[in-house]
Amino acid sequence: MTAPELRARLAPAGERLAAWLYPRRCPFCDALLGPGAPFAACCPACAQEERRLRHDPPRLPQSEHSFSALGTAAGAYYYAGAVRHAILLCKGHGRPWYARELADLALIHVFGAAPAKAPGGRPVWQGPAGLAPYSAIVPVPPRRGKDRTALPHLIAKRLGQVLGVPVLAPLRVARELKPQKTLTREERLRNVRGAYAVRPGTDLGGKRLLLVDDVITTGATVSACALALLEAGAVEVAAFCLAADEELPKEKRTPAQGGQKPQERQDP
Numbered sequence: 001m002t003a004p005e006l007r008a009r010l011a012p013a014g015e016r017l018a019a020w021l022y023p024r025r026c027p028f029c030d031a032l033l034g035p036g037a038p039f040a041a042c043c044p045a046c047a048q049e050e051r052r053l054r055h056d057p058p059r060l061p062q063s064e065h066s067f068s069a070l071g072t073a074a075g076a077y078y079y080a081g082a083v084r085h086a087i088l089l090c091k092g093h094g095r096p097w098y099a100r101e102l103a104d105l106a107l108i109h110v111f112g113a114a115p116a117k118a119p120g121g122r123p124v125w126q127g128p129a130g131l132a133p134y135s136a137i138v139p140v141p142p143r144r145g146k147d148r149t150a151l152p153h154l155i156a157k158r159l160g161q162v163l164g165v166p167v168l169a170p171l172r173v174a175r176e177l178k179p180q181k182t183l184t185r186e187e188r189l190r191n192v193r194g195a196y197a198v199r200p201g202t203d204l205g206g207k208r209l210l211l212v213d214d215v216i217t218t219g220a221t222v223s224a225c226a227l228a229l230l231e232a233g234a235v236e237v238a239a240f241c242l243a244a245d246e247e248l249p250k251e252k253r254t255p256a257q258g259g260q261k262p263q264e265r266q267d268p
């Protein structure tokens, strides 16, 4: 057995031990996850909210986004309510460990993995034997700061562990980028055009890539990243996000919201 194979075999046991020392928590409300936690990744009290916010089917509609250079794009949730709250806590609000439970829920709902047997375990993906779904997983790089602590990287890492696909970080931000959330749709498209590049010397020839971001809004960022990856030789790029920023369908709105766009929770 090679060293990476041995590490891969021992890692789930290490994760279970870590979860025993530092019990896993519900990403939506911070309650401790007990043995009966739905999908081993959220608490029973949050199960209804988790179901309500699922993006079902996961494929993101072209009518809501401006995708280009991408094969498909999928999202696990709508960017609203408890999901939005959890993502904001992961990003710069001191709770990066929720990324693992959020990624596990996505692995179960979007990629068809079987839930872990208990919190702290790993979901099990039983895809076609010997046929990896992608050559590699590529996180969208952060506008600034370290790649490895950014939420897209944390999600990509967990997806890679469960799907058995390597995570590569070939993308970099090639020039100054304004924060997308401050911009209109047209300004977002202009802001990211040509803003991402592949690190010199990277050969992505023939690779089928899964590009991962935390939230997809207009689709401008993932499209710009996909274009850079294709120019470096990738044959296909699909995008995946934890949450899509789209208007909630009527049936997903709570009765108290009277069919209107829901009031968001206060940001952390």
Ligand SMILES: [Zn+2]
Residues within 6 Å of the ligand: 026, 027, 028, 029, 030, 031, 042, 043, 044, 045, 046
């Ligand atoms: Zn909860």
